Amino acid sequence: MPLAINNATKVLPALLFGGKEYVALMHLHSEVDEQLLRGTFNKFIGKIMQLPPVRSHVKRQYRQREIYYSDILEINGKDVLFKVGVESGTYIRKLIHDMGEDLKTGAHMTELRRTKVSTLSEKDNLATLQDLEDSVYFYEKENDDRLLNKYLGSIESAIDFLPKVFISDTAVDPVCHGSPLAVPGIVKLTGFDKDEMIGIMTLKGELIALGKSVLSADEIKTSNRGVAIKTDSVVMGIGTYPTYKKIN
Amino acid sequence: MKLPLESLKHEISSLREEETDSRYGKAPEERSIKERINYGFILLDKPAGIRSKTAAYIAKNIMATLGAKKMGYSGTLEH
Numbered sequence: 633m634p635l636a637i638n639n640a641t642k643v644l645p646a647l648l649f650g651g652k653e654y655v656a657l658m659h660l661h662s663e664v665d666e667q668l669l670r671g672t673f674n675k676f677i678g679k680i681m682q683l684p685p686v687r688s689h690v691k692r693q694y695r696q697r698e699i700y701y702s703d704i705l706e707i708n709g710k711d712v713l714f715k716v717g718v719e720s721g722t723y724i725r726k727l728i729h730d731m732g733e734d735l736k737t738g739a740h741m742t743e744l745r746r747t748k749v750s751t752l753s754e755k756d757n758l759a760t761l762q763d764l765e766d767s768v769y770f771y772e773k774e775n776d777d778r779l780l781n782k783y784l785g786s787i788e789s790a791i792d793f794l795p796k797v798f799i800s801d802t803a804v805d806p807v808c809h810g811s812p813l814a815v816p817g818i819v820k821l822t823g824f825d826k827d828e829m830i831g832i833m834t835l836k837g838e839l840i841a842l843g844k845s846v847l848s849a850d851e852i853k854t855s856n857r858g859v860a861i862k863t864d865s866v867v868m869g870i871g872t873y874p875t876y877k878k879i880n
Numbered sequence: 881m882k883l884p885l886e887s888l889k890h891e892i893s894s895l896r897e898e899e900t901d902s903r904y905g906k907a908p909e910e911r912s913i914k915e916r917i918n919y920g921f922i923l924l925d926k927p928a929g930i931r932s933k934t935a936a937y938i939a940k941n942i943m944a945t946l947g948a949k950k951m952g953y954s955g956t957l958e959h
Contacts (some may be wrong), residue, residue: 633923633924633925633926633932633936633937633953633954634921634922634923634924634953634954635922635924635936635952635953635956636920636921636922636924636950636951636952636953637917637918637919637920637921637922637938637943637948637950637951637952637958638917638918638919638920638947638948638949639918639941640918640920640921640950640952641950641951644952644953644954645954647954650907651883652883652895653883697908700883717882719884740958748883748944749954757926758923758924758925759922759923759925760924760925760927761924761927761938761942762925762937763925763937763941764922764943766944768942768943768945768946769935771912771913771946772945778915780913783922784913784916784917784920784921784922785920785921785922786908786909786911786916786919786920786921787919787920787921788908788919789908789921790921796890796892800898800900801900801904804904804905819894819895819896819897819898820892820893820894820895821892821893821895822890822891822892822893823890823891823893830930834900834905835898835899835900836900836905836906836908837907837908838905838906838907838908838919839919850897852895853893853895867919869918869945872905873904873905873946
């Protein structure tokens with residue numbers, strides 16, 4: 633489970649983008665032929681329509697979600713263990729239910745474990761609550777920051793997967809105040825399209841804010857004025873960088 | 881198998897050369913522990929059987945001596 637501290641909490645919605653990977657256990661209501669089962673699994677790869685469950689946080693209407701991959705790991709009688717990579721907002725319980733309908737036997741989910749969130753995976757420095765206690769203890773009592781360094785990551789590393797722009801020192805403070813970012817403020821950039829979520833960074837690599845691109849990276853490269861990125865959620869505190877006066 | 885955004889590498893291209901003033905801000909890898917808390921991020925292995933909210937609350941209390949005031953979490957299991 634990703635946790636973000638203080639200022640970093642503002643980027644949490646961005647972490648929900650990107651895919652998720654789960655390992656789930658499906659329980660079939662009666663045994664089915666393996667060939668048939670594999671056929672159904674393959675049918676539910678790619679774009680599918682899904683109706684959110686009765687108890688859910690979103691409006692209950694059909695919506696399209698993409699299943700990137702779906703692999704059966706083990707079949708044991710009526711139990712099917714499988715790994716599935718899905719678009720954010722896909723309900724696995726529902727996916728299993730729908731596959732059950734397709735098989736005409738019915739099925740339900742008995743277990744679910746998430747194994748990846750976009751770029752974060754369980755292999756990374758996963759900390760238990762006990763690990764956190766230990767790392768704070770060693771740091772406070774014995775001045776040993778090794779554990780803390782291991783578990784306390786930076787928000788920048790968590791948004792590694794976002795396209796970014798790196799901006800001039802003079803443009804930092806206005807963005808901290810929520811101003812949109814204009815083309816001349818940009819010094820370096822990665823590739824991106826219009827209407828994408830962008831990380832606005834300093835030249836030192838600190839995250840200032842998240843924004844939405846108004847122009848694509850290619851358009852920015854060929855123009856010298858106009859709004860490039862609209863600022864959404866600001867992470868950096870006002871006053872971290874000074875206000876520069878206009879020189880002209 | 882890979883998710884779409886996974887192991888995505890973004891090529892950075894420069895529009896111009898520009899220096900940054902070392903008096904302001906700090907590169908993420910140079911931050912002190914106290915500074916890192918403000919831009920901190922943890923991947924928690926949530927114990928089974930307690931709510932995400934509770935786990936985040938406990939984590940916040942543990943980190944409070946280091947200056948953690950807010951602890952946000954994202955992602956519920958069934959999505």
